[in-house]
Amino acid sequence: MNRGPFLTKKAYPILLLCGAAVLAPSSNAAETREVRIGVDQAAPYQSWAPGYGPAGFTVDVLNAAARKRGIRLKWINCPEGPMKALSTGKVDMWPLLGVLIAQRMGVYVAKPWLQNEYIVAWKRPDANFDRSQPNWSGKTVSVVNLPMSRSLAKSYFTHSALDPTPNRTVAFEHLCAGAVDGAFMEVRLLEPMLLQRPPGCHGAGLGVAVIPGMTQSMTLVAARAFQPEADALRAEIGVMFLDGRFSAFVDNWFVFSNIEARSLVELLEQRNRNRYITVALVVTVLLVCLLLWVA
Secondary structure, eight states: OTTTTTTTTTHHHHHHHHHHHHHSSSOOTTTOOOOEEEOOTTTTTBBBTTTTEEOOOOOHHHHHHHHTTTTTEEEEEOTOOOHHHTTTTTSSSSEEHHHHHHHTOOOOOOOOOEEHHHHHEEEEEEEOOOOOOOOTTTTTEESOOHHHHHHHHHOOOOTSEEEESSHHHHHHHHTTTTSSSSEEEEHHHHHHHHHHOOTTTTTTTTEEEEEEEEEEEEEEEGGGHHHHHHHHHHHHHHHHHHHHHHHHHHHHHHOOOOHHHHHHHHHHHHHHHHHHHHHHHHHHHHHHHHHHHHO
C-alpha cells in the first residue's frame, strides 16, 4: 500500500539527524592555528605589565572566548599601536579598535561588540552650581595619547589645544591640578575616577557633560587571512552577552554604566529575534528533509 507523504518509522531517524544538524553548536576545533594578537598601553582595556604580561578588560574577554572556541591566542606587546603592528605583520589581530579607523586601515572588521560615549570634564568652584560648559575656544584639554582619542578630541575641540597624556588618569590629574581647562575621555573610564579620586583630585568641584552625537563603535579587527578566527571569537562574545559572562567582566573592570544597560537591552531584543529565526529554520529543514524522503 502506498503510504504517500505520511511519516513512517524509517523517516524518524532522518528527521532527527536533520534537526540535530541545525541545533548542534559549531565545532570548537575547526581552527587550531596560533593567532598573534597585539596589546598596547590602553588601560583598562588592555595593557602590558612587566613581569606579568597582558592584562585588561579585552584580554579577559577574548581569552575566555578563545578557550570556548579552541583558538590559541599569543599576546604580543605592541607599544607602537595597532596601525603599525597590523600593517607590518607583527600581529594577526587586535582586540579592540574603533570601527571607522579600522575600516580606513583596510583590515577585516568584525561585528561591533562595545560602544563608547565621551565626556568633557572641567573644574568649577563648589559654590558654583552653573552646569553650562565653558567656551573651549583657546582653552587646553587633556586627552590620552592614542590615535582614536586624539582624532575624536580634535573633531570636537576645533579651536582648543590638546594636552596628550600617557593614560586617562594622568589627564584627570592634570585637570585637578589646574594645568589644563578640561579633560576628554570615555564615560565608563571617568565613572570609577569620580568614585575613587586620583591623588590631588579629592574635593575638587567638577562639571561633566556627555558630548552629544559622539558615539564610537568598537570591535575586534584582524588581517584578512584570520577572518575565520575573528568571526568565531565575535560569535562567542555574543554568547557571553546572553549567558552573563560579559556582564561579569564589565563589573570587574568598569562601573556599570548606561552604555552597557542599553547594549544589554538591544541584545535581549536580538536574542528574541534569533529565537524566532531558529524555530523557523528548524521547521524549514524538517520540511525539506521530509520532502527528500518522500521523493
